[in-house]
Amino acid sequence: MKKEPAVLAELKSHEGLFIKDVHKLVDSYPRVPITVDCVIFGFDENELKVLLIRSDIQIYKGKWSLLGDFAEDNEELDDAAYRILKERTGMSDVYLDQVRTFSNPKRHPGGRVITVAYCSLLNIQHHELKILDNELHWHSYNSIANMAFDHKEIIEACHAWLQKRIQEHPLGFNLLPDKFSLRELQNLYEAILGVSLDRRNFRKKFASMDLLIDTGEMEEDVPHRPGKLYKFNFDKYEKNKRKWVGIDF
Amino acid sequence: MKKEPAVLAELKSHEGLFIKDVHKLVDSYPRVPITVDCVIFGFDENELKVLLIRSDIQIYKGKWSLLGDFAEDNEELDDAAYRILKERTGMSDVYLDQVRTFSNPKRHPGGRVITVAYCSLLNIQHHELKILDNELHWHSYNSIANMAFDHKEIIEACHAWLQKRIQEHPLGFNLLPDKFSLRELQNLYEAILGVSLDRRNFRKKFASMDLLIDTGEMEEDVPHRPGKLYKFNFDKYEKNKRKWVGIDF
DNA sequence: GCAAAAGTGTTGTCCTTACACCCATGC
DNA sequence: GCATGGGTGTAAGGACAACACTTTTGC
Numbered sequence A, B: 001m002k003k004e005p006a007v008l009a010e011l012k013s014h015e016g017l018f019i020k021d022v023h024k025l026v027d028s029y030p031r032v033p034i035t036v037d038c039v040i041f042g043f044d045e046n047e048l049k050v051l052l053i054r055s056d057i058q059i060y061k062g063k064w065s066l067l068g069d070f071a072e073d074n075e076e077l078d079d080a081a082y083r084i085l086k087e088r089t090g091m092s093d094v095y096l097d098q099v100r101t102f103s104n105p106k107r108h109p110g111g112r113v114i115t116v117a118y119c120s121l122l123n124i125q126h127h128e129l130k131i132l133d134n135e136l137h138w139h140s141y142n143s144i145a146n147m148a149f150d151h152k153e154i155i156e157a158c159h160a161w162l163q164k165r166i167q168e169h170p171l172g173f174n175l176l177p178d179k180f181s182l183r184e185l186q187n188l189y190e191a192i193l194g195v196s197l198d199r200r201n202f203r204k205k206f207a208s209m210d211l212l213i214d215t216g217e218m219e220e221d222v223p224h225r226p227g228k229l230y231k232f233n234f235d236k237y238e239k240n241k242r243k244w245v246g247i248d249f
Numbered sequence C: 001g002c003a004a005a006a007g008t009g010t011t012g013t014c015c016t017t018a019c020a021c022c023c024a025t026g027c
Numbered sequence D: 001g002c003a004t005g006g007g008t009g010t011a012a013g014g015a016c017a018a019c020a021c022t023t024t025t026g027c
Helices: A006-011 A022-027 A077-089 A151-168 A182-193 A199-209 A234-240 B006-011 B022-027 B077-089 B151-168 B182-193 B199-209 B234-240
Strands: A031-044 A047-054 A067-070 A095-102 A114-121 A137-140 A212-218 A228-232 B031-044 B047-054 B067-070 B095-102 B114-121 B137-140 B212-218 B228-232
Touching (some): A006 A022, A047 A067, A047 A182, A077 A114, A151 A182, B031 B151, B047 B067, B047 B077, B067 B077, B095 B151, B151 B182, B182 B199, B199 B212
Parallel strands (some): A031 A114, B031 B114
Antiparallel strands (some): A031 A067, A095 A114, B031 B047, B047 B137
């Protein structure tokens, strides 16, 4: 077996070989700077968008970067992600989920930094960007290039996560206005999944789920026949969430 | 907007406001000890098992703990997880996947420690445990209690991950011997998903996938009619992996 | 011959897919 | 009236769920 480090042996009492001073134990661990990076998706003009800033860092001059920051002492990482979102965009109450941790020792040019990637979804219309430092703005997902660090890889991981997730959970509504037409919803799915879907089947699918509430309102200012506007029935969804079993690969 | 910390302002050059010394930047970040915890699943006697040790730590005396260790300097976390597995069980070439990062500042009594949970699947028969320090042994998943730290929560997260994952990917075969009967396979699914499945439909499902290779061998030493033994056709699976699109929630 | 599990088919239901026409509105 | 997208139905095929009996082996 592996030889115990001297520090560990010291910490153990003689009777039970239990470590008594857990603070000393933790102090003996190597420490690593931790950051959180937020991949913030939006949807506008029938395109999936990502919020990026110019990198602060000279060697990445001209390159784009995710919104990230280090985690403060004793800050839970979920809270750090919400904090970054708030600081950079002024928004709270945004959908946010942890996706994956990236730990390649060479991923940051300044030394080892581990980063935890979070994915957020927000509605571009509802949330005007007020803080435009570092050229903060929305980029079309399909034209993303020239990223600092390993941020391209992180964005791709979040995109894959989103593609999978949106098919199994009602996330997409976070990217749309409260009231939306079926066409907008379909455009959203098509943009994220990168496929085209049959309009009739798409509508039938959502009709059969019976999770859309007809607001009685119609689209306005469209240059064609206006469609009905719907809301998603989150309450009903939460109540009827079913546990699904099936083998499929 | 958020006021820039003094250290940041210092690091920026006057012309472009770009940070020149990235090492100084990274040195200014708070540092956190990082550990990796492995939830190692096995399958034996028709039960899902988890590999646990007794906690080292006095205040958790008598409690069970996951196999974990801190990440070494400049060690990628995936590598750390493989290392722990190797050190503790002597095994390599084991299925392993990152599940989630846990960062509650109070999760470790010795101070803040962030841990990244990994899930491994291995075949209990093929891998005899040779290193039994800290009472290392297999516990039935259903009788797990009395865990140190937040390890109960971590195990549950990995179990949920496994339940979902096994339905969509051919992971389960990692828990079985190379050659297995359909009954063993079904028992595995039933144990992990906590449901009972119709035997005929289960067999039909796998027959229609056409991913099992009939080895021509039969079970031996069973007190009833022996079943055929199969292998999983990983090559064929990899070649035909299809991208699935469908909305279902 | 008895216990225990292997092995096998059919039917009904539901879901998915593919596909085409008329309707309402803005211009 | 023309362009644009809204809104709808049907038929065929495929997947899944429910269900029972015969066969093989060990003991």
